[in-house]
Amino acid sequence: MIRPVSGFARTPGTVMTRREALAAAAGGIVLASCGESFGSLEPDAPEPPAFVKDPSHFIMHGSNLEARLEDMDGLLTPVDRFFVRNHSPTPIIDADAYRLSVGGPGAEREVELTLADLRTLPSHSVIAYLECAGNWRRFFESVLGQAAAGSQWGTGAIGCAEWSGPRLRDVLALAGLRPGAVDVNLHGLDDSAWQRPMPLAKAMDENTLLALTMNGAPLHPDHGFPVRALLPGWIGAASVKWLGRIEIATGKVWVAANTTSYVLIGEHWPPADYAPASGAPIDQGAVKSALALPLPARLSPGIHRLRGFAYSPHGPVARVEWNAGTTSAAGPWRDARLIGPRLPHAWSRFEFEWNAAPGNHVLRTRATDETGLRQPAEALYNAKGYLLNLALPHPVAVE
Ligand SMILES: Nc1nc2c(c(=O)[nH]1)N[C@H]1C(S)=C(S)[C@@H](COP(=O)(O)O)O[C@H]1N2
Ligand SMILES: [Mo]
Secondary structure, three states, X not given: OOEEEOOOOOOOOOEEOHHHHHHHHOOOOOEOOOOOOEOOOOOOXXXXXXXXXXXXXXXXXXXXXXXXXXXXXXXXXXXXXXXXXXXXXXXXXXXXOOOEEEEOOOEOOEEEEOHHHHHHOOEEEEEEEEEOOOOOOHHHHHOOOOOOXXXXXXXXXEEEEEEEEEEHHXXXXXXXXXOOOOEEEEEEOOOOOOEXXXXXXXXXXXXXXXXXXXXXXXXXXXXXXXXXXXXXXXXXXXXXXXXXXXXXXXXXXXXXXXXXXXXXXXXXXXXXXXXXXXXXXXXXXXXXXXXXXXXXXXXXXXXXXXXXXXXXXXOOEEEEEEEEEOOOOOOXXXXXXXXXXXXXXXXXXXXXEEEEOOEEEEEEEEEEEOOOOEOOOOOOOOOOOOOOOOOOOEEEEEO
């Protein structure tokens, strides 16, 4: 049942941070005698981990977990291998108390939805990759020679999953769009109160979802249980997890995630006159490919079948090439085989055979998408380290 609410919606849902949930489980939270407020945590209680899943499969970067491409095989990344990017610890949300509020100045009315309400709406599925805009950031230092600020991700801030749930546009229709609606801002229920707006056109896209499931199972807490947005082709930051509020605005919305972060800053990147930021905000990702090998890799001499993943926000990848060279010089490009389905929002897998001679080598791959966009040989520095997509030199020692 969908309840219209009057005035500005109250804070939706009942949220406990992971720390509070752990403390509650351990008896660390004391209810005040009137039952209205929580007592404080023991001051010297150790900080709990920022995530729920077993971090041992991952490379840890503070509150973030980087996946290892060499651990991934099929089209879909298993949840226990899927990277996590958290601006604050994973909140544990009570599904029964959960409410999603939808409204704002661009809406006809304020509505509040339960998880059951969302489950009654028509469900749509999309197989889509999700990548952090800062994936590959560590190569700004090792390849471009100038470090960029932020988590020093290698190639593993990416995964591909099947996401299902109602379309965002069907949820917006429940609140009713006014003619003046311009932007749709999404608010997370985590401590960071993560927000990222999108223009109405992206919100109305048939593949912009409020995902309730990932690979057929309810969302894992680390990936946004009970509801996350999923914006295929856009930087991961826009796919807001633990969604609590959808605000329909009558003007452009400026938040941290499109002014101080997720903007291109640097001498080659002039600020955009439409944005109150020192750089132009980014939304789409870039065409890229990466080998499913450790970085650096070590192989025995002989013929190896190597494989990897290639993807573009603009549609399926049409071609992947590879070459074996050195740090300073690429070898001749050769075609890799594309394997498995080529879907509009998913990544493609590729493979090729390489006869590895003893010595130190540098392998490179480059993807070309169906629109003809190809990974470049070089890239321009930006201070926050986003969207690096040059044909990555991957060192391989053969011995
Ligand atoms: N509420 C909330 N949503 C969020 C974030 C966050 O910190 N809080 N991080 C964003 C970023 S930067 C990325 S890259 C993706 C990562 O999604 P994942 O952790 O499910 O892999 O979630 C996005 N959604
Ligand atoms: Mo991200």
